[in-house]
Amino acid sequence: MIEFNNITKKFRNNFWDKEFIAVDNVSFRIEAGDLIGFLGANGAGKTTLIKILMDFSRQTSGNMNFDKIMGQNSNEIKASIGYLPERPYLYPHLTGREFLEYVGNLNSINPENLETRINSWSEKMQIAHALGKLTKEYSKGMLQRLGFVSCLIHNPKLLVLDEPLSGLDPIGRRDFKKIMVELNKSGVTIFFSSHIVSDVEEICNKVIFIEKGKLVYEGNIDTLLMKHANDLYTVKTLNNGKVEVVHLRSEEKNSYLEKMLSQKIEIIEIEKEKITLEEIIYKIKE
Ligand SMILES: Nc1ncnc2c1ncn2[C@@H]1O[C@H](COP(=O)(O)OP(=O)(O)OP(=O)(O)O)[C@@H](O)[C@H]1O
Ligand SMILES: [Mg+2]
Known part of the structure; x- marks a missing residue:
């Protein structure tokens, strides 16, 4: 589905500073149908790589290849991805419903379909009761649920989630994991970052592990468990x-x-x- 070839990202904050390598020659593939856990400690380079994947940031070197099923051009590719950032910005002065309608309109979903999708996903993510409230009144977990609904609203083929489970209570984590598994079973490919190895072990078929920008392991979890x-x-x-x-x-x-x-x-x-x-x-x- 997506192939990352030797992606490197260097930062230099000041002209006279030494370059800092945040992502160091990383190559791996996301295959259609995968549920991939992207593991690494704080500062390992996960968000940097995700931003490159989302085209918010440009790699210093290396390239990505997108399969045809993702779309023919960069707009189609973007439309086939649902993205949940590490710190989503959810417009504090909109209600939950207004925010979701706004996102739906950006994705040109027809109004009837949009209302149906908003209602069913909000129901599923247990945020339907709060859609009339301003998002500035939401708790952290409620924001996370609303953010998750917003990245599902346009029926993406691939979900890219930057730490979707952080900031959730145990029940919230369980709900999110369950829905991620259901979505994956229904054909949605998922790539998500996390620090929590046990969450990845519980739901993923594949793991990508990076440390200080370098790829340490890429592959199947069962094979890895068996080998060791x-x-x-x-x-x-x-x-x-x-x-x-x-x-x-x-x-x-x-x-x-x-x-x-x-x-x-x-x-x-x-x-x-x-x-x-x-x-x-x-x-x-x-
Ligand atoms: N815009 C930037 N300018 C300079 N350095 C940056 C920039 N963005 C990230 N970095 C550095 O790159 C490294 C990787 O950061 P990144 O946010 O990708 O880590 P992460 O794996 O997502 O960590 P966390 O688990 O804490 O979210 C860090 O050392 C960070 O300081
Ligand atoms: Mg991060």
Whole structure:
């Protein structure tokens, strides 16, 4: 869908300052149907890359290729993307509904369709009750919900979301993740940035991980988990009223269990140890 080839972005704030490399020779692909988590610490370069993707900022070098399904020219490409910025500006003196109507008109959606879409998405994002209020009266989570509705209003093929889950309470995060998965299942490709590895692990098929502007990992999450899975088992036994825990490699497991059974020691639990995406990322970085 989109191919990033060797994207580099350098900043120089003053003529005499040294150049700062915010994005360093990054290449990866977004395929149609992907749900990609774009991970990296504060200042890693996520927003910078997203701004380049959205054409708000120009890369110093490198290029992007957009597949034909995204559109034939830059206007069509932009129209096929729904974008939620890190800090959305939602016009404080408009009501939620007025704001959504404004966004819909910018996207030339006919008024009837627009009202239907506003109502159904607001209902889904649980913000319908507040559409009559001025957005300056919204809480942070309400603004986030309204912002999310606004980037769905024109039926985008691709969603580009810069930290959509930050600033949400646990229920809000769960709602957002659920809707992101539903949208993805219905055919919308999603690329979103986050600091939270577990959120990415929970819903994404792919992860892109950058550190200090450099790509550290790009790929499938299941493959990564499988590759790094440690073949370890935890076995808990009960011996004379005392619980004992041992960690065993796969090839040691059966003989250990046989020994315990022959000694009539009770086995109370056997569990394969799981590795999380978070642990893998720390490993890759080392
Ligand atoms: N316009 C700019 N001028 C100079 N430096 C910039 C500019 N925009 C970003 N940077 C620098 O580029 C680096 C990457 O910033 P960026 O906003 O892309 O990080 P991020 O990964 O989005 O971080 P966060 O998780 O905090 O949002 C930072 O060191 C930042 O100071
Ligand atoms: Mg950012």
